[in-house]
Amino acid sequence: xxxxxxxxxxxxxxxxxxxxxxxxxxxxxxxxxxxxxxxxxxxxxxxxxxxxxxxxxxxxxxxxxxxxxxxxxxxxxxxxxxxxxxxxxxxxxxxxxxxxxxxxxxxxxxxxxxxxxxxxxxxxxxxxxxxxxxxxxxxxxxxxxxxxxxxxxxxxxxxxxxxxxxxxxxxxxxxxxxxxxxxxxxxxxxxxxxxxxxxxxxxxxxxxxxxxxxxxxxxxxxxxxxxxxxxxxxxxxxxxxxxxxxxxxxxxxxxxxxxxxxxxxxxxxxxxxxxxxxxxxxxxxxxxxxxxxxxxxxxxxxxxxxxxxxxxxxxxxxxxxxxxxxxxxxxxxxxxxxxxxxxxxxxxxxxxxxxxxxxxxxxxxxxxxxxxxxxxxxxxxxxxxxxxxxxxxxxxxxxxxxxxxxxxxxxxxxxxxxxxxxxxxxxxxxxxxxxx
Numbered sequence: 244x245x246x247x248x249x250x251x252x253x254x255x256x257x258x259x260x261x262x263x264x265x266x267x268x269x270x271x272x273x274x275x276x277x278x279x280x281x282x283x284x285x286x287x288x289x290x291x292x293x294x295x296x297x298x299x300x301x302x303x304x305x306x307x308x309x310x311x312x313x314x315x316x317x318x319x320x321x322x323x324x325x326x327x328x329x330x331x332x333x334x335x336x337x338x339x340x341x342x343x344x345x346x347x348x349x350x351x352x353x354x355x356x357x358x359x360x361x362x363x364x365x366x367x368x369x370x371x372x373x374x375x376x377x378x379x380x381x382x383x384x385x386x387x388x389x390x391x392x393x394x395x396x397x398x399x400x401x402x403x404x405x406x407x408x409x410x411x412x413x414x415x416x417x418x419x420x421x422x423x424x425x426x427x428x429x430x431x432x433x434x435x436x437x438x439x440x441x442x443x444x445x446x447x448x449x450x451x452x453x454x455x456x457x458x459x460x461x462x463x464x465x466x467x468x469x470x471x472x473x474x475x476x477x478x479x480x481x482x483x484x485x486x487x488x489x490x491x492x493x494x495x496x497x498x499x500x501x502x503x504x505x506x507x508x509x510x511x512x513x514x515x516x517x518x519x520x521x522x523x524x525x526x527x528x529x530x531x532x533x534x535x536x537x538x539x540x541x542x543x544x545x546x547x548x549x550x551x552x553x554x555x556x557x558x559x560x561x562x563x564x565x566x567x568x569x570x571x572x573x574x575x576x577x578x579x580x581x582x583x584x585x586x587x588x589x590x591x592x593x594x595x596x597x598x599x600x601x602x603x604x605x606x607x608x609x610x611x612x613x614x615x616x617x618x619x620x621x622x623x624x625x626x627x628x629x630x631x632x633x634x635x636x637x638x639x640x641x642x643x644x645x646x647x648x649x650x651x652x653x654x655x656x657x658x659x660x661x662x663x664x665x666x667x668x669x670x671x672x673x674x675x676x677x678x679x
Contacts, residue, residue, distance in 0.1 A: 247276055248329075251273065252361075259452060262306065262318060262450055266340070268344075271336055271360065282294075295319065296491055304507075317342040321348075325430065326490065328354065330495065345457075347458070349432055349433045369494070372520065380509055387513045390500075399499075400502070409463060411435075416479055435461055459471075484510065488513075491511065536560075537556050547600060553593060556569050566640065588632060589632070595622065601639040605643065606673065623669075635664075639655070640658075651670070653671075654666075
């Protein structure tokens with residue numbers, strides 16, 4: 244059984260942010276068990292804590308940004324990669340600015356400092372996620388696949404392909420993630436930009452304080468006024484970014500990770516899938532079900548009852564923006580007695596009603612709408628694409644398009660075995676429950 248770890252004492256680094264150029268000081272402090280990795284904006288009159296997990300992600304344009312409310316910390320990926328590689332589970336990272344210092348645009352300074360401070364074990368076992376079935380995220384020709392592998396280690400491979408840039412071309416690298424392999428093969432790999440990208444950013448006032456000697460700026464002949472630390476330094480740095488972003492899943496990951504041409508957005512999408520899958524397993528262990536809202540809690544929110552309650556459980560909620568629920572369709576449904584005898588098919592209007600009920604549960608997540616009832620106002624773009632029959636499981640999703648004090652507008656989908664069964668845009672009026 245592996246135990247949680249934190250650092251033995253305090254340490255600090257300082258420097259300028261890579262993109263913004265502000266002078267920043269960072270202090271690393273030990274943290275108690277089950278704290279996790281927590282950033283603190285210590286420069287504010289009221290310090291703000293930002294947990295380094297998926298719900299804190301606020302942006303990924305060339306960097307990873309975490310936030311709480313209006314407060315953000317940018318470019319955290321190199322620091323997180325060092326923390327993850329050293330298997331540090333609990334740590335407080337106090338920052339006196341909106342961006343982590345860049346040093347030489349690698350993870351080396353963070354790793355060296357934390358290693359020098361040293362680690363101690365804490366009593367509780369680690370929180371981990373073992374990949375037991377494939378998980379994938381794909382966007383165009385970029386992809387990440389999480390695959391089953393060893394249950395006590397993480398193996399990573401990355402395929403970087405820049406066919407239009409002969410100075411980089413195609414680079415493939417893989418290794419088992421350990422503190423030793425990270426220190427020797429990954430920590431020193433630096434952020435890289437093509438010359439055209441660097442000029443475009445500086446024309447926007449971004450990164451004007453740095454030059455080609457501070458990171459890798461590459462043209463057709465290779466690094467400008469610089470040299471590679473590794474022959475394949477770009478792909479190694481992409482792996483550093485991936486390790487840092489995956490740490491936002493909030494637990495150690497074991498298995499295999501295969502990435503191709505991924506960036507921060509795709510890395511974070513994989514972290515989110517692992518985060519959600521881990522929470523699902525936690526719910527099963529704790530409550531015996533993976534439901535975020537089970538039927539008892541659903542009944543406390545929706546006024547519908549048999550035979551018109553058409554949602555069995557909710558498995559995913561993203562604030563008040565997106566929800567996923569389940570309706571298990573059985574032959575015992577009352578409507579199958581007449582629709583149709585001998586050929587039971589779930590009425591399309593009831594599929595739409597099920598999507599509407601899931602939407603009502605979504606809108607109830609915002610505090611000001613708690614206690615309000617979502618009453619159907621209009622439907623647009625309704626399409627029934629597949630017959631739903633006994634034995635099917637309807638996966639119902641709803642995404643908010645617009646949510647106001649008295650009205651709501653959402654896009655709904657119903658899937659069976661990954662195939663779209665129905666879709667619609669639905670508008671609601673939100674009224675006080677007691678007025679119905």
